[in-house]
Amino acid sequence: RKEVEQDPGPFNVPEGATVAFNCTYSNSASQSFFWYRQDCRKEPKLLMSVYSSGNEDGRFTAQLNRASQYISLLIRDSKLSDSATYLCVVRFTGGGNKLTFGTGTQLKVEL
């Protein structure tokens, strides 16, 4: 089983739709959680950190469920420019500052 698992997609949604991605992680002793966004043939860029109480940044909401070991990302009012691959990233306790990346979920927002 992979340490960080994501549905690869693609998720094809119309502009304006709400879309949610889930990510599960295998190690219960996990410390920090992030969502990154990666455009085609580009480097990953930090979208948001994920906090225990959940957090929101504009149209993006991140949730953490430690008991079930999953993280979610909700995107409201999807824009064409949201089309990208979304990477779930976890820092495991005892791993120093190393991050473990999921393979990503591809989102395509269409007119």
Place this chain on the structure above:
Amino acid sequence: DGGITQSPKYLFRKEGQNVTLSCEQNLNHDAMYWYRQDPGQGLRLIYYSQIVNDFQKGDIAEGYSVSREKKESFPLTVTSAQKNPTAFYLCASSIGNRGSNQPQHFGDGTRLSIL
């Protein structure tokens, strides 16, 4: 502008040749990392360094070598022992405080191909 600079953007390697990928950061970050990304796969950690003059192997270090003589620089050498070097190579850095919730920030990558 503060950031992470990788060079070159594209690199071609001949069989049996060693090549070195450059990574420089002016963010005053302590920790630096090298990843490779293959199509349809997640990022895999090659080497990382938490402090100058110290580095550790990641999950796929075989066929690679690094040095960390200066805080701002972390070059990666892809040796001839790496039999499948074609990939997208990404360098990252972070503040690097143990136990902190700091994310990593990436350079824009180097694409390495075999001639």
